[in-house]
Amino acid sequence: MTSSEIILAVSHLKVSYDSIQAVDDISFEVGKGEIVTLIGANGAGKSSILRAISGLIPYSGSITYAEKDLKNIAADQIVAAGIAQVPEGRGIFGNLTVMENLKIATWQNKDKEKIAKDFENVFSLFPRLKERSKQQGGMLSGGEQQMLAVGRALMTDAPMLLLDEPSMGLSPVLVRDIFKIIQDINRAGKTILLVEQNANMSLHIAQRGYVLETGRIVLSGTGKELTGNPRVKEAYLGG
Ligand SMILES: Nc1ncnc2c1ncn2[C@@H]1O[C@H](COP(=O)(O)OP(=O)(O)OP(=O)(O)O)[C@@H](O)[C@H]1O
Numbered sequence: 001m002t003s004s005e006i007i008l009a010v011s012h013l014k015v016s017y018d019s020i021q022a023v024d025d026i027s028f029e030v031g032k033g034e035i036v037t038l039i040g041a042n043g044a045g046k047s048s049i050l051r052a053i054s055g056l057i058p059y060s061g062s063i064t065y066a067e068k069d070l071k072n073i074a075a076d077q078i079v080a081a082g083i084a085q086v087p088e089g090r091g092i093f094g095n096l097t098v099m100e101n102l103k104i105a106t107w108q109n110k111d112k113e114k115i116a117k118d119f120e121n122v123f124s125l126f127p128r129l130k131e132r133s134k135q136q137g138g139m140l141s142g143g144e145q146q147m148l149a150v151g152r153a154l155m156t157d158a159p160m161l162l163l164d165e166p167s168m169g170l171s172p173v174l175v176r177d178i179f180k181i182i183q184d185i186n187r188a189g190k191t192i193l194l195v196e197q198n199a200n201m202s203l204h205i206a207q208r209g210y211v212l213e214t215g216r217i218v219l220s221g222t223g224k225e226l227t228g229n230p231r232v233k234e235a236y237l238g239g
């Protein structure tokens with residue numbers, strides 16, 4: 001890999017649900033400051049990998065972040081250690097306002113000035129959220145909820161973001177916007193692990209990627225290499 005410092009290392013990860021082996025001996029790493037993407041079809045195991053990293057499901061194998069072993073660490077402590085997840089399907093609080101949803105993510109931060117700055121940052125990335133700040137989360141459009149979910153992860157201050165299909169359900173214009181924002185966030189210093197079915201866009205913005213099929217990594221390479229790979233072209237880029 002090109003990056004000098006490995007920040008997240010996943011080694012021989014296995015996740016099973018009853019009899020289903022959802023993740024079957026997967027190893028990969030993410031360098032500090034990188035965008036790394038995991039692509040794969042429905043059911044390939046992408047979300048399971050992110051859930052394991054976030055401490056939401058049991059697994060075997062090892063996951064380390066900044067050389068800290070994450071096994072047996074509670075989910076909230078993993079956020080505190082520096083990893084925030086934007087879950088698939090958004091996971092925002094429907095009966096809380098946009099402001100309240102964002103505020104919740106700052107619970108570990110006591111610095112009022114810093115929180116105000118973070119609000120400003122999120123609202124400048126997503127002006128729509130500013131307009132809707134007093135509206136209930138559940139009343140937002142799908143795309144707006146997606147923005148709120150990303151905004152909330154940014155409010156945590158975590159240096160690493162796990163994004164689970166941030167482009168899902170968005171119009172083509174919003175898809176372009178969200179990928180641009182992901183790039184901007186990355187340039188501002190965040191390390192990003194991006195799970196996507198939109199292989200085209202995600203390989204375009206990622207330094208490196210891994211292709212998953214039924215719980216295994218079948219290909220890996222730079223974003224460019226994978227975009228040019230005939231197998232990826234055929235299966236994920238529409239031929
Ligand atoms: N809670 C669960 N109980 C039982 N099986 C599950 C559970 N969650 C996921 N699975 C199964 O594990 C496999 C991997 O699921 P996962 O959600 O990780 O896939 P994915 O790559 O994120 O798919 P998608 O692109 O559709 O979101 C699938 O076969 C799925 O049916």
Ligand SMILES: [Mg+2]
Nearest residue numbers: 046047048088
């Ligand atoms: Mg998924």
